[in-house]
Amino acid sequence: MQCGHCGTEIRDGFAVCPSCGAHRRQDGRLIGIGLFVLLVGLVASLQAAGLAQYSIAIFIIGVGALTTRRGLRKRWYRHNA
Numbered sequence: 001m002q003c004g005h006c007g008t009e010i011r012d013g014f015a016v017c018p019s020c021g022a023h024r025r026q027d028g029r030l031i032g033i034g035l036f037v038l039l040v041g042l043v044a045s046l047q048a049a050g051l052a053q054y055s056i057a058i059f060i061i062g063v064g065a066l067t068t069r070r071g072l073r074k075r076w077y078r079h080n081a
Contacts, residue, residue, distance in 0.1 A: 004076030022078040030071025038064030 001010050008019040015024045041060030048054040 005078050017076075020078065022076045024074050024076050026074055027071045031068055032071075034064050034066070034068030034071055036064070037067060040064070 001012055003010055003017040003022055005022040006020040041057050041064050045057035048057050
């Protein structure tokens, strides 16, 4: 595996680059936003009165699921960059 910032080769299983100090982690902010949007979509689907409202609720659920999935992917972060 290579560091996403400096390109240094890093052994598998390590979460911190020994060269530049970048951390490989999940984005908690995106996970939280995605879960909130998912919850809003679920509540909207339960309160939907017609097909149009139900379709919008399903779209909101999809956006929440994709946002949560993006946050779960590990990325390289560097505090001093």
